[in-house]
Amino acid sequence: MDTTFRQLVMLRSWFLILTLIGLSASQGWSDPPLASADVTLFKTPYINLGKVSGQLGMKYQLSKDMKEGILSSRWTKVRFKKDSRLLLLNNYKVYLGYAVALYRGKLYISTYDYHKTIKPLLTPQVFTSVPKLKTIVIDPGHGGKNPGCINKNLGMIEKDMTLDLAKRLKRLLESRGYRVFLTRDSDRTVENQNRALFANHVKADLFVCLHFNSVESRSVKGIETYTFTPQNQPSTARSRLIEEDRKLFPANRDNPWSTLAGFYVQRQLIKTMGGVDRGFKRARFSMMIDLQCPGFLVEGGFFSHYEEGRKIKTINHRVRLSEAITNGIVTYHKTLNRIANP
Numbered sequence: 001m002d003t004t005f006r007q008l009v010m011l012r013s014w015f016l017i018l019t020l021i022g023l024s025a026s027q028g029w030s031d032p033p034l035a036s037a038d039v040t041l042f043k044t045p046y047i048n049l050g051k052v053s054g055q056l057g058m059k060y061q062l063s064k065d066m067k068e069g070i071l072s073s074r075w076t077k078v079r080f081k082k083d084s085r086l087l088l089l090n091n092y093k094v095y096l097g098y099a100v101a102l103y104r105g106k107l108y109i110s111t112y113d114y115h116k117t118i119k120p121l122l123t124p125q126v127f128t129s130v131p132k133l134k135t136i137v138i139d140p141g142h143g144g145k146n147p148g149c150i151n152k153n154l155g156m157i158e159k160d161m162t163l164d165l166a167k168r169l170k171r172l173l174e175s176r177g178y179r180v181f182l183t184r185d186s187d188r189t190v191e192n193q194n195r196a197l198f199a200n201h202v203k204a205d206l207f208v209c210l211h212f213n214s215v216e217s218r219s220v221k222g223i224e225t226y227t228f229t230p231q232n233q234p235s236t237a238r239s240r241l242i243e244e245d246r247k248l249f250p251a252n253r254d255n256p257w258s259t260l261a262g263f264y265v266q267r268q269l270i271k272t273m274g275g276v277d278r279g280f281k282r283a284r285f286s287m288m289i290d291l292q293c294p295g296f297l298v299e300g301g302f303f304s305h306y307e308e309g310r311k312i313k314t315i316n317h318r319v320r321l322s323e324a325i326t327n328g329i330v331t332y333h334k335t336l337n338r339i340a341n342p
Contacts, residue, residue, distance in 0.1 A: 034111045041101050046108035049080060049100075056122060062107060069100070069107040076122065080107060085239070086279070089121060092267050093279030097233030116230040120256035121263055127256040130340045131294060133206055133333045135179045137199040139287065140166035141211035144189025149214035149303040156303055156313055159187060162210045165300065168322040169208070176330060192287040196251075200292045206261060206329065207295030209287060212312060214304040221305040222276025225266035226297040227258040228289075229282040236281035244284065251291040260335065262296035265328030269298070272324035275308070298325060 035055070037045030049069045053060035058071045058078075071078040079088040085096045096117060098110040109118070119126060140162040142148035148158025163184070170180045181202050183195045199207045213224075228251040229235045234242070251258075263280045270277045278299075288295055300321050301308045311317045 034115050037111050039103055039108060041103060041108065042098075044098055045111040046101055046103070047111050047114055049107045049109060052109065052114055052118065056118075058122075066102055066105060066107065078118075078122075080109065082107060085236075089263075092263075092270065093277050094121070094263065095236045095279050095281045097230065097282070099239070112230065112233050116233065116255055117259060120259040124256060124260050124335065125339045125342070130336055131205055131254070131257050133178075133329075133336055135181070135202060135204050136173055136206045136208060136329070137181045137183060137202060137204040138166045138169055138173075139183040139195045139199075139207065139209040141209060143184050143187055146189060149212055151214075151303040151309050153306075154303075154309050154313055156309060158212050158214075158303065161212055161312060161318070163187065165210050165318050165321055168318060169210070169325055172322055172326040173329065176326065192285075193290065195287040196289065196291040196295075199295070200290065204293045206332075207288070207291055207293055208325065208329070209285070209295065209297035211297060211299050213299045213302045215302065216304070218304055218306060221302045221308040222278040223266070223269045223273060223301055224278035224281055224299045225262045225269070226281045226283045226285065226299070227262040228252065228255070228291070228295065229284045230255050233282065235283045237283065249284070249289050251288045251295070253292070254294040257294035257336075258296055261294050261329065261332040264332045264335075265296060265298065265325055268328035268331065269300075269321070269324045272320055272327070275301075 034045070035047055038048045038051065039046050049071070050060050053071050056071065058073045058076070061070045061072070063069070067082040069080045077090055080100045082102045083099050085099050087094050087096060094117065096109065096113040098113060101108045140159070142159035142162060146159065148162070150157050166182055167185075170182060173180045181198075181204070183198050184190050195209070196207065228249070229245070231248050231252050232241070232246060234240060234245055266280045285297060288297070301312050303309045303312065
């Protein structure tokens with residue numbers, strides 16, 4: 001595998017050039033046209049939530065104080081709040097690119113969020129080029145000279161925990177019939193840009209990146225899942241658009257499917273593990289930029305939280321994490337099959 005990565009490093013520039021040329025000409029590189037905007041707010045196109053409900057065939061209710069809008073159907077309830085980027089989809093947290101806006105007595109969401117978050121989660125069947133799912137690449141975060149998070153009191157190093165989790169996840173997925181590769185199977189250094197290139201090299205259908213969190217505050221805990229930020233949207237960690245946000249990256253091609261897979265896995269993690277739902281989020285992680293298949297990144301808990309760190313250290317907890325991720329991926333696969341074979 002080391003030899004393969006060295007070869008991929010040398011060809012990285014050509015891979016990127018050929019990717020951009022090839023994918024831009026293929027069906028699926030460009031998203032279907034955005035829904036027509038009703039109004040432009042903060043230099044961003046927005047659409048009325050009432051109009052969204054009609055297009056989705058859902059009921060719409062606006063609260064009396066006009067601070068909350070609810071889309072609902074038999075099985076689904078989506079709650080939006082004025083001035084918030086956080087929505088609740090059946091009480092699971094999902095972060096939008098732009099805040100919900102109140103304008104002339106009506107609530108609006110950005111057309112980007114409607115097309116790149118709401119539609120993939122509620123009506124994924126409207127997107128073409130439904131991917132298959134046979135080959136999965138698991139990416140254990142860090143490794144070698146990059147240890148990741150460290151909890152000295154508990155004797156925990158992130159690179160060890162991600163590798164252990166990745167191996168457990170690999171066995172479970174293989175038992176379900178998937179072809180599975182690891183970007184590293186030992187304690188060695190893998191540069192971030194080479195992780196996606198390896199996934200592309202083995203023609204992966206899904207890229208699963210595994211990490212754990214750490215912050216200065218010892219009270220912060222919970223699980224969160226990320227996918228690559230869609231074009232023309234800021235990542236979850238900030239609210240203002242910057243020049244990088246306008247760029248189109250190879251990973252953006254599969255935004256609908258990354259969104260669907262990432263949300264299913266985050267939902268299953270919270271169902272299985274309980275605890276704090278830190279939500280489904282977006283970030284432009286360097287290891288995903290060149291990715292040519294759907295992918296997501298799991299932050300499986302905080303080393304810096306004493307109680308959660310102690311749990312992560314146990315084999316049983318990591319077994320349950322691997323089971324939850326597996327079940328989320330299987331749910332995603334079942335949805336792909338339903339869409340491809342209606």
